[in-house]
Amino acid sequence: MSFFGKLKSKLFKSSSKLDEGLDAIVQDGGEETPTPEAPPPADPSPPAEPEPVAPPPDVPAPEAPEEEPQPDLPEPDAPQEVPEPDLPEPPPADPTPPPPEPEAPQPVDPEPAPDVVPPPEPPVEMPPQPVETPAAPPLEVPNVTPLETPMMTTITAPRLDMAEPAQDVRKPGFLNRILGRSAAPTEIRRELDDDMLEQLEELLIQADMGVDTALRVTANIAEGRFGKKLSVREIKELLAGEVARIMDPVAKPMPLYPTKPQVVLVVGVNGSGKTTTIGKLASQFRAAGKKVVIAAGDTFRAAAVEQLQVWGDRAGVPVLTAPEGSDPASLAFDAMTKAQADGADLLMIDTAGRLQNRQDLMEELAKIVRVIRKKDPDAPHNTLLVLDATTGQNALSQVKTFQQLADVSGLVMTKLDGTAKGGVLVALADKFGLPIHAIGVGEQIDDLQPFDPEEFAAALTGLEAA
Numbered sequence: 001m002s003f004f005g006k007l008k009s010k011l012f013k014s015s016s017k018l019d020e021g022l023d024a025i026v027q028d029g030g031e032e033t034p035t036p037e038a039p040p041p042a043d044p045s046p047p048a049e050p051e052p053v054a055p056p057p058d059v060p061a062p063e064a065p066e067e068e069p070q071p072d073l074p075e076p077d078a079p080q081e082v083p084e085p086d087l088p089e090p091p092p093a094d095p096t097p098p099p100p101e102p103e104a105p106q107p108v109d110p111e112p113a114p115d116v117v118p119p120p121e122p123p124v125e126m127p128p129q130p131v132e133t134p135a136a137p138p139l140e141v142p143n144v145t146p147l148e149t150p151m152m153t154t155i156t157a158p159r160l161d162m163a164e165p166a167q168d169v170r171k172p173g174f175l176n177r178i179l180g181r182s183a184a185p186t187e188i189r190r191e192l193d194d195d196m197l198e199q200l201e202e203l204l205i206q207a208d209m210g211v212d213t214a215l216r217v218t219a220n221i222a223e224g225r226f227g228k229k230l231s232v233r234e235i236k237e238l239l240a241g242e243v244a245r246i247m248d249p250v251a252k253p254m255p256l257y258p259t260k261p262q263v264v265l266v267v268g269v270n271g272s273g274k275t276t277t278i279g280k281l282a283s284q285f286r287a288a289g290k291k292v293v294i295a296a297g298d299t300f301r302a303a304a305v306e307q308l309q310v311w312g313d314r315a316g317v318p319v320l321t322a323p324e325g326s327d328p329a330s331l332a333f334d335a336m337t338k339a340q341a342d343g344a345d346l347l348m349i350d351t352a353g354r355l356q357n358r359q360d361l362m363e364e365l366a367k368i369v370r371v372i373r374k375k376d377p378d379a380p381h382n383t384l385l386v387l388d389a390t391t392g393q394n395a396l397s398q399v400k401t402f403q404q405l406a407d408v409s410g411l412v413m414t415k416l417d418g419t420a421k422g423g424v425l426v427a428l429a430d431k432f433g434l435p436i437h438a439i440g441v442g443e444q445i446d447d448l449q450p451f452d453p454e455e456f457a458a459a460l461t462g463l464e465a466a
């Protein structure tokens with residue numbers, strides 16, 4: 001919940017893009033319909049109405065959840081014994097289901113009092129959910145097991161079968177009452193047809209999910225729902241469910257092994273966030289009690305080395321450097337020797353990211369690997385590819401390229417904060433199935449989070465926390 005709030009706010013650009021797009025799609029040809037059961041939008045009171053269907057007439061119905069679907073009969077409450085069919089007094093010309101009592105102050109009031117008394121009920125629209133304790137453990141620091149258990153999600157995938165619609169934004173609250181509209185909760189729904197599907201596909205492509213993934217996702221959403229009327233909320237839930245389903249298999253923290261030192265080679269194009277990510281990871285591992293050594297393998301750029309030293313200081317981890325222009329493989333060898341001598345748990349090796357000269361880079365990486373294998377034939381134990389989310393679809397070609405250059409074992413996606421291209425992560429998962437170990441959501445040392453598919457899906461689609 002706390003993490004969700006943080007991630008959601010970090011991913012606001014992606015989610016608002018989808019949000020706005022979905023609103024526009026549903027409004028385009030959609031029509032206002034009463035919300036099926038109109039549960040009160042997330043409020044602080046104990047929910048009293050467990051009944052899934054058949055909204056009670058107007059009575060607040062404090063308890064006594066009617067057990068059968070007949071809404072017509074006015075509750076056995078004292079006051080209105082009168083027939084009064086099912087239409088409550090504020091009839092906003094609806095189809096069938098009686099509008100479920102506009103201002104129903106839910107929990108409290110002992111007596112009905114139809115709609116006279118506007119209860120104070122604060123006009124909460126979005127749940128405030130501001131501060132939150134960071135809670136979520138940083139980057140999984142699994143213990144010594146080759147195949148870590150992600151420990152994070154318990155797949156609560158928002159299963160949707162359109163029966164659990166609901167608290168769509170439009171809340172018939174205070175303002176409506178003041179304006180004299182008794183405002184039965186309504187929401188716009190649009191029938192799912194070819195046209196709408198096409199618009200959805202388009203929107204997902206724009207959100208950087210890629211054509212193939214967008215087509216697959218929309219096809220899954222459409223399955224069994226063609227011709228049905230869907231609200232924005234329902235579409236978001238369906239979408240989030242699909243995204244989570246794709247992402248779930250790849251959400252894996254970086255595995256830790258008993259080997260000492262475990263060698264982590266970090267690759268990626270210049271500027272993707274390698275240095276920053278190494279610093280963040282080193283800090284998290286150190287906080288978890290691991291002894292870490294960093295090797296500044298991008299010896300071609302003095303600035304890169306300096307930057308890594310700054311991060312090493314922040315993380316409280318030693319950084320081994322070599323003179324500018326020296327052989328990175330030789331530095332890696334020295335670093336390996338030192339890490340072994342020091343009994344370090346982890347050796348993280350930064351590398352250059354000059355894709356302009358792919359051949360040179362390939363040889364350089366291959367040489368680093370060759371050299372460290374003289375010390376440990378199994379090294380590197382992880383090869384992390386760091387990708388910048390703001391590059392959108394370009395991240396896909398970077399994965400392809402680096403898979404040719406190195407034996408990529410997992411991904412870290414940086415800069416998910418402040419980009420509208422977060423959907424590319426879905427495309428990556430769908431296309432390559434490489435483990436996503438962590439996501440970068442800012443420039444601070446603690447802005448690296450474990451990847452949680454459900455939270456990511458909810459944040460990406462703009463779904464409110466349940």
Ligand SMILES: Nc1nc2c(ncn2[C@@H]2O[C@H](COP(=O)(O)OP(=O)(O)OP(=O)(O)O)[C@@H](O)[C@H]2O)c(=O)[nH]1
Nearest residue numbers: 270271272273274275276304414415440441442443
């Ligand atoms: N907003 C945001 N910025 C990030 C994130 N990760 C890295 N950055 C920024 O991206 C820029 C590049 O990050 P570096 O870590 O230097 O990237 P690099 O891959 O090491 O780049 P080179 O040293 O040029 O190879 C820096 O300004 C970082 O602060 C992130 O998750 N969010």
